[in-house]
Amino acid sequence: MSETDLFFHLKLGDIIVATHRIPFRNLFSFTFPDYPDPDLAWAFQVLVSLAYRAGGFAAIVALKTLLVIAAVALVGLACRRRGSAALPAALALVVAVEAARPRLVERPHLVTFVGLGALAALVADVERHPRRWWWLPALALVWAQFHAGVFFCPLVAAL
Numbered sequence: 001m002s003e004t005d006l007f008f009h010l011k012l013g014d015i016i017v018a019t020h021r022i023p024f025r026n027l028f029s030f031t032f033p034d035y036p037d038p039d040l041a042w043a044f045q046v047l048v049s050l051a052y053r054a055g056g057f058a059a060i061v062a063l064k065t066l067l068v069i070a071a072v073a074l075v076g077l078a079c080r081r082r083g084s085a086a087l088p089a090a091l092a093l094v095v096a097v098e099a100a101r102p103r104l105v106e107r108p109h110l111v112t113f114v115g116l117g118a119l120a121a122l123v124a125d126v127e128r129h130p131r132r133w134w135w136l137p138a139l140a141l142v143w144a145q146f147h148a149g150v151f152f153c154p155l156v157a158a159l
Helices: 006-019 042-081 086-103 109-126 130-144 148-158
Strands: none
Touching: 006 042, 042 086, 042 109, 109 130, 109 148, 130 148
């Protein structure tokens, strides 16, 4: 674990779990505490709060690992659906993970990596089954609860 921003997300997750509501104001600013603060990562914050309750920081690191594995597996699935051979796809994934390594920390953007992988797998599947486009709004809706990087969903889908 090397991400200090995690503690902010963990505390907000604890507050959301305890109060059963999202505090849409800046709770941690001494200069402007009542400033509106739309929480675009509330589901991630609840997830890390629950993971911490279940097993401490080790559980959060395990959650991070599962999210990275899910993202890589989904991109690998997309590569295979598009007809890539196993070895070149695996090598490309290893290079991608190595390039992304500084960003593989306990923050909400990990869900965007999973979302991008799911989107790539969906787009590759839609080429064979066009009616499956209806999954796109569901993917965007879930993704939007975890991270503001959801803007990539319609952008990448349109491209």
